[in-house]
Amino acid sequence: MRNLKVLFVGIIAIICVLFVTSRQMRTSQGHTGDNTLTIYNWGDYIDPELIKKFEQETGYKVSYETFDSNEAMFTKIQQGGTAYDLTIPSEYMIQKMMAEEMLIPLDYTKIKGIENIDSRFMDLDFDPENKYSIPYFWGTLGIIYNDKFVDGENIQHWDDLWKEELRDSVMLFDGAREVIGLALNSDGESLNSKDDELLAQAARKLAKLPDNVKAIVADEIKMYMINEEASVAVTFSGEASEMLDNNEHLHYVIPSEGSNVWFDNIVIPKTTRNIDGAYAFINFLLVPENAAQNAEYIGYSTPNKEAMGLLPEEIIEDEQFYPPDEVINHLEVYEDLGVEYIGIYNDIFLEFKMHRR
Amino acid sequence: MTKTKTMYSIPYILWLLLFVVAPVLLIVYQSFTDIDGAFTVGNYGKYFTSSTALRMTFNSLLYAGIITAAVLLISYPTAYFLSRTVHKQLWLMLIILPTWINLLLKAYAFIGIFSVNGTINNFLEFAGIGRQQILFTDTSFIFVAAYIEIPFMILPIFNALEEMNPSLISASRDLGANTWQTFQRVILPLSMNGVRSGVQAVFIPSLSLFMLTRLIGGNRVITLGKAIEQHFMVTQNWGMGSTIGVILILSMVAIMLLTGEKKRRKGGNRA
Numbered sequence: 255m256r257n258l259k260v261l262f263v264g265i266i267a268i269i270c271v272l273f274v275t276s277r278q279m280r281t282s283q284g285h286t287g288d289n290t291l292t293i294y295n296w297g298d299y300i301d302p303e304l305i306k307k308f309e310q311e312t313g314y315k316v317s318y319e320t321f322d323s324n325e326a327m328f329t330k331i332q333q334g335g336t337a338y339d340l341t342i343p344s345e346y347m348i349q350k351m352m353a354e355e356m357l358i359p360l361d362y363t364k365i366k367g368i369e370n371i372d373s374r375f376m377d378l379d380f381d382p383e384n385k386y387s388i389p390y391f392w393g394t395l396g397i398i399y400n401d402k403f404v405d406g407e408n409i410q411h412w413d414d415l416w417k418e419e420l421r422d423s424v425m426l427f428d429g430a431r432e433v434i435g436l437a438l439n440s441d442g443e444s445l446n447s448k449d450d451e452l453l454a455q456a457a458r459k460l461a462k463l464p465d466n467v468k469a470i471v472a473d474e475i476k477m478y479m480i481n482e483e484a485s486v487a488v489t490f491s492g493e494a495s496e497m498l499d500n501n502e503h504l505h506y507v508i509p510s511e512g513s514n515v516w517f518d519n520i521v522i523p524k525t526t527r528n529i530d531g532a533y534a535f536i537n538f539l540l541v542p543e544n545a546a547q548n549a550e551y552i553g554y555s556t557p558n559k560e561a562m563g564l565l566p567e568e569i570i571e572d573e574q575f576y577p578p579d580e581v582i583n584h585l586e587v588y589e590d591l592g593v594e595y596i597g598i599y600n601d602i603f604l605e606f607k608m609h610r611r
Numbered sequence: 612m613t614k615t616k617t618m619y620s621i622p623y624i625l626w627l628l629l630f631v632v633a634p635v636l637l638i639v640y641q642s643f644t645d646i647d648g649a650f651t652v653g654n655y656g657k658y659f660t661s662s663t664a665l666r667m668t669f670n671s672l673l674y675a676g677i678i679t680a681a682v683l684l685i686s687y688p689t690a691y692f693l694s695r696t697v698h699k700q701l702w703l704m705l706i707i708l709p710t711w712i713n714l715l716l717k718a719y720a721f722i723g724i725f726s727v728n729g730t731i732n733n734f735l736e737f738a739g740i741g742r743q744q745i746l747f748t749d750t751s752f753i754f755v756a757a758y759i760e761i762p763f764m765i766l767p768i769f770n771a772l773e774e775m776n777p778s779l780i781s782a783s784r785d786l787g788a789n790t791w792q793t794f795q796r797v798i799l800p801l802s803m804n805g806v807r808s809g810v811q812a813v814f815i816p817s818l819s820l821f822m823l824t825r826l827i828g829g830n831r832v833i834t835l836g837k838a839i840e841q842h843f844m845v846t847q848n849w850g851m852g853s854t855i856g857v858i859l860i861l862s863m864v865a866i867m868l869l870t871g872e873k874k875r876r877k878g879g880n881r882a
Contacts, residue, residue, distance in 0.1 A: 325844045422744065428830055430845065469747045469829025474722075483727045483746070593646050593847065600846045605663050607833050608670075 301551035367540030387519035403485035412440035430603035495553030515585035641853035675817035747829035771805025
């Protein structure tokens, strides 16, 4: 009994000490409420040096939080609780957040450097006239393969994933839109299809794929491809660029018949309590030098055309990440399908995952 | 006197209402709403007519059953021998020790051990057997799940064996029973309580494991927990997610009833 008491008192004492020190650390770092900028971003999706630079230049203190899926971010912001000043959702999620009136329209008189952004990436269907969002990075969905195990000539199109020789060696990204989208694209259909017949056809086609699928995972693909656990994977261009840096046998292909192009744009959610800080950060990121530094660190494709001029040539001439226009023309953005079809896509995907090898 | 008693019970009652009763009622309520929030029984209809959902339920039950059986098979002898060793506390401590390490860390460690270039495959290569696919198989999933659950089975069984009056065993010997008979007729029935709580502590969480299904099973094993996560996070169909939640709760109640003590059978063990 005495021991228990000591244990409890000890735990409470430790909690108190930790609480007080963390408070003191926060104030000593200058987090005093007004000047804190809370950024909610994907994990490992900004050069940490830039945050330090921003803090030095502007005097704001950045509190940086991360999420691992658009949906998780959406739920957290919808619930309120934390005063997020900036977040970086993908395009379909921006559409959804616009519809739910969770975003603040941008005041362009406070934004400097918007002309640095390539006009190809402005005024897109998901946010006409960029009323709510400014492009941060863009990229594609494609196939990454290891030339030690497969011949690159044989892995150029989505249909190649179904080949006999890839038995038990493909890793898929764990997302309903991605997997069903690639099945639709492989037949030349749109990855935003709402045609029940086409979806049923895609489901039937996917039913033949499980023999080749080794695993359906997410971020781990990076680690597995670098360690040569699998020979082929479906992944995003940004992830791919990091894998390429770590294993010279890897190559990234955007299937020319069509694939997904995605945008991650900066938005200001209604939870903001430091809107000036949010604009300051947007302006900071629009500066070509900063955008270029960020693009070099992350490896995704930057929409900032001024920044592209500052990047080494081997980066901007790499067609794996800055594809030619004829490939870009076949790429599609994910549209918000509405709750009914999101449900249908997910049911098909769940059904697909249920198939046994 | 009774007044102060009720006063003391207020925090507990509030706790129960807020954190036990209310959430369960909310889940039940949600399960009767469709995606727009209107009342419906469609979720249940959809669940019981969808072959995917039923197969998923069957799979979850099957995997949870296999995991529990494997854990029991390992834990009972362990607990039995443990209760007969000299340094009981030390051994027990060593068994509990792994639970101090975060589940995710353990899962990642197993990825390292099982991967194509991992420890086991390096050994297999060295032994001349050649590399095998270990990660993302049913075997690896069940192995890791069992490994994680073992302490939760050993502890209750060990406690039940410890609480047993040793004179009962001596009595059994004196009356002419051999070791096996003593075990079968005396020790096993008296430790059944520990086995029951162990089975509950392992089977129920196993039904809704979902991090392991992705990390170790590569999403090739789909459990009900995974489906709930998808309905809440991806489709935002909270109604359907809650429906699966309610079905999980009901199946847990069923497990409790099945494994619970049968009080009606007086003097149950006829040993």
